[in-house]
Amino acid sequence: MRQRAYVVPIALAALVLLSGCLAPLQAGGGSDAGASDPATISATGSGEVTAEADLAVVSVSVTATADSADAARQQVATDAEQMRQALRDAGIADDAVETVAYRVNPEYDHSGDSRDIVGYRAVHTYSVEVEPDRAGEVVDVAVGNGADQIDNVAFTLTDQTRAELRERAIENAVDAARTDAETVASASNLTLGDVRSASTDGGVQPMYYERAALEDTAGGGTSFEPGPVTVTATVSVTYEAE
Template sequence: MNRRRFLAASTVGAAVTVAGCTSDLLSADSSSNSDDDSDADPSGTTGAAPETGSGRGIEVSASGEIETEPDLAVASIGVEASGDSADEVSGELAERADALRETFDDLGISDDAIEDGRYRVHPVRGDGSGFEGSHSFRVEVEDVERVGEVIDASVDAGANDVGQVEFTLRDETRAELRNEAVDAALENADAEAAHIATNRAVELNGIRSVSTSNADVVPVRSDGAEYESDDAAGGAETTIDSEPVTVRASAEVVYGFEDAN
């Protein structure tokens, strides 16, 4: 699996606070005005002074990102039908849905990877007459290179409602990359705290507290209008290109510090 860590792109915010000794707030924001503390907003983005044992702490909020290729695709595939009666539409939907299920089985897709989506039959809206309906499936494809094959086989089996394909990560991959994203966030926090300490002529002397967030997975989505087929090859071979998936995590760390010797 091809992975890259994006540290430079991570968002890092920091505040240096001295609680109990003075009311000064030393900020990494170069736009702050240190000559006019009366207008300072204590509820700003840097937050309140951390409650540390000695009252002296550097509080850093940082984020980290990991980018990797997806190892799971989730496709929305379904059938639509119309007719003079609700029973006629329901019957046609059932036949097409059964054909889809057989196709999924022939493709080696397990029942656990297939979830029934929306099913509805209703009168035609507006000035039309008769009924129309749809039945969709949520299909997980672990080999993302086979998504086009799955879509083509489904269309051949009668699917006429191919929707969004989401490229994402399996649960075990998410858990693994969450740890790497947290590592990246903590590395960013360490670097930012060291920079602040150097700038303020103090020395870090330990970590007072650490908190991390759950990782957010940013999937890549493609809709039906973006799919391409190669008709010249003697058959409609659908190809869907996916971009890398991003896993993001954030951390808040309070570092103790002391005056430099």
């Protein structure tokens, strides 16, 4: 019994020593077993750039009601062509005007027990893109030549301007994320390393003028005072740290 009491501890010690010798050999041989992942620091930063709008988008509709669907369609077609020609005469190119919605629906009388068709309503909705200072002119020309509904006016950015400002917003967001990550690293006695991953999100916040804001007074021309447009970006970055 005494002999066993000495043999077991010796065998265990030998096993521990052998394990300590084998572990470095496994790591050096390319195995991930026993290897620890490097420390990382993740941070999220936001950036924005504000600029004056360089594009106005006017949503305008031509509507008509009639006893039959075909009569409503014909009336809308006539009024829409009158509006389109007036826009051409005002110097607005055809490729700046496009159809965004079209429908012909029955209208019902819901006052009785049964639902009776009392007529048909046709709606042709267009989107008109112009320079911001011409938005009021488009409203006046359209309403004066067949259009009877302005859905909204949006002041936003052209694709080129949007791309340029978004690039700057992303740069600002990356700087903000790195500043936060460096603060965390310093507080943790670490040094910030290379970027391991990054992702971004964001968009444009146009200025909208809804239908209620388009009421004109004293018979004058419609005018707008658009505010600035903001392009935002959010960046999430993960850095190595040591």
